[in-house]
Amino acid sequence: MTRVLYLIACAAGPTQYVDDGVRAAQADGWDVCLILTPSAASWWEPRMQELVDLTGHPVRSRYKLPWEKDALPKADAMLVAPMSCTTLNKWGAGISDTLAIGLPSEGVHMGVPVVAMPYFNRAQGAQPAVARSIAALRGQGVLVLDGPDGYQMHPPKQGEPKAYPWTSALAGVRRLVGA
Numbered sequence: 566m567t568r569v570l571y572l573i574a575c576a577a578g579p580t581q582y583v584d585d586g587v588r589a590a591q592a593d594g595w596d597v598c599l600i601l602t603p604s605a606a607s608w609w610e611p612r613m614q615e616l617v618d619l620t621g622h623p624v625r626s627r628y629k630l631p632w633e634k635d636a637l638p639k640a641d642a643m644l645v646a647p648m649s650c651t652t653l654n655k656w657g658a659g660i661s662d663t664l665a666i667g668l669p670s671e672g673v674h675m676g677v678p679v680v681a682m683p684y685f686n687r688a689q690g691a692q693p694a695v696a697r698s699i700a701a702l703r704g705q706g707v708l709v710l711d712g713p714d715g716y717q718m719h720p721p722k723q724g725e726p727k728a729y730p731w732t733s734a735l736a737g738v739r740r741l742v743g744a
């Protein structure tokens with residue numbers, strides 16, 4: 566049976582092209598379920614149906630209501646990419662006020678392989694909270710791809726969101742799940 570990957574995307578530049586990430590993961594053999602932060606979902610609102618059609622699943626961006634059933638199959642792995650500076654720091658501080666943080670923050674403590682690859686500039690990354698948050702995630706077993714094997718922070722105003730290295734993120738997932 567095809568394994569399920571939760572691709573969790575924040576409101577960071579490459580999310581404008583998150584369909585590229587979905588296609589790359591599907592080409593890697595994953596059944597992809599897409600989860601967006603509420604801010605990221607607002608970027609895609611006019612074209613959300615395209616993502617539903619591409620993945621074959623509902624695109625989740627909010628916690629379900631107490632009486633609603635799970636809309637997605639169980640995850641075999643989770644990839645948070647692109648991870649924004651805001652989501653990184655909230656997650657690192659233990660704040661899971663979005664479904665996009667709630668799923669991986671609990672998942673990693675339930676044995677689900679979790680990979681996170683950031684996308685933000687060096688000025689954002691210079692905040693002391695960023696290094697603390699990355700260490701907090703690594704300490705919990707999250708594979709954070711913030712160096713040469715993943716995403717290297719760009720100088721302010723020089724990002725290339727369309728060139729986000731989805732293949733590096735997926736290689737990290739492959740490494741972690743032992744595929």
Ligand SMILES: Cc1cc2nc3c(=O)[nH]c(=O)nc-3n(C[C@H](O)[C@H](O)[C@H](O)COP(=O)(O)O)c2cc1C
Nearest residue numbers: 575576577578602603604605649650651652684685
């Ligand atoms: C057009 C636009 C592009 C942005 N790009 C980034 C980005 O690349 N990285 C980042 O960390 N934040 C970026 N931000 C700021 C985030 O969207 C903002 O911090 C937001 O609160 C993130 O919330 P989320 O992590 O829940 O998606 C951008 C904002 C806008 C409006």
